[in-house]
Each structure stands twice: as structure tokens, then as C-alpha cells.
Amino acid sequence: MSHQDTYLVKLTDAIARQLGQLADRLSQLPPPEAAQIMARVVDPEDGVLGEVIHLFVTGSRVAKDQAEQGVLPPEVWLAVGRAANELHDIALALDEHHDTLKHAGSPPAAASWPPAPAPLVVRRRR
Template sequence: MSHPVPYPIGLADEIARQLHLLAEHVAVLPPAQATQVIAHIINPDDGLLDRVIGLVSVSSTFAKVQAKGGALPAEVWLALGRAAMDLDAVGSDLDEHRATLLRFGAQSGTSAAKPPAPAPLVVRRHR
């Protein structure tokens, strides 16, 4: 007889399934809608990426407590902490472009003017 899956693991599996479904939708949405969805995902206040960063951060805090108690190697805690910081940095980088995505989504949905000129795909980062 199989053991029932604990609720948090089932929840994680369902969220992963939903994320896959969302990715499939974004892949086929019209450009205006896709950019609006992407802008919503990267919203730094309550977007999906913000929630993932929070989950990894909580996981890092949990691992820290467990590592201090000797139950987990410190490397696990450090890796989760580094992942949380890296994701937060990525979120900050993406937030710089959120307004552009929202503006593009709003313009594309309301006007049938000439298509935008292609942009170069190599961009120099400035910090």
C-alpha cells in the first residue's frame, strides 16, 4: 500500500504543474498579453518571482537553524542563502524593465500602427 503524499509536497507539485501551465500560456499568448503577464510575474511587490524569492529565503532560514543544530551541513544553508540573494538580484534587474513591458503591453493592445523596428539582441549592461 502506498503512503499518502504529505500536503506540502502535494502543494509544491501542484504549484510546479501550474507554473508549467503558465509557461505554456505565455509561449502562445499574443505579444501584448504575454508582456503584461511577464510584467505581473516580475512585480517586485507581489509577483510570482517575489514569492519564489520569499520561499527560498524561508528555506535558507530553516536550513540555517538546522545547520546550527548539526542536522544539515552548513553548505546547504549557504547554498540556499546564496540562491535567495542571486534571485533577489535577478528580480531587481528585471524590475528595471517592468515599466517597459507594461507600456509595450498597453500600446500593442490599443494600437494597430506599424510594427516596432527590430532591436539589436546584444545589449551592453550599465550599472
């Protein structure tokens, strides 16, 4: 393993650890602060999700090249590409909520009433 490969493995491990730490700390934040952190996570331009999607798109291109060379089976390329597409779809669905998350920590307007909790309803498919 080259020095560059060792560095990239360590970088990958460090990013995974930091994401775990972020998740652990997020669960301990007050709701307005947690919402603002989540807004940064789902930010389509500079957020964690956008960068993960970029990583999967790049990985899909690499996997395609390796599949064409016979290094990887084509199923691997297809699976990585499918994951990139699904993550992109998730980002699009979350994008409509980005501004709401971003402003959740802002103080409400003086004339507005405090928000009321909304009951969450789970619907079962039969």
C-alpha cells in the same frame, strides 16, 4: 508523514505544475499579452519572482537553523542563502524593466510611430 506534510508536498507539486502550465501558455500568447503576463511574473511586490525569493529567504532561515542543529550540512544553508541572494539580484535587474513590460500591451500614443524590431546582437568573449 503527517497530514500537514502531505498537504505541503501536494501544494508544492501543484505549484510546480501550474508554473509549467503558465510557461507553456505564455509561449502561445501574442507579444503584448505575453509582456503583460511577464510584468506580473516579475512584479517585485506581488509577482511570482518576488514570492519565489520570499520562499528562498525563508528556506535559508530554516536551513540555517537546521545546520546549527546538525540536521543539515552548513553547505546546504550556504547554497540556499546564495540562491536567495542571486534571485534577489535578478529581481533588481528585472525591476527596471517592469514598467516597460507592464505597458507593452497598451495601445501606443496616437502621435507615436509603431515600434521597429530591434536586431539582437550576441557578443562572444574570446
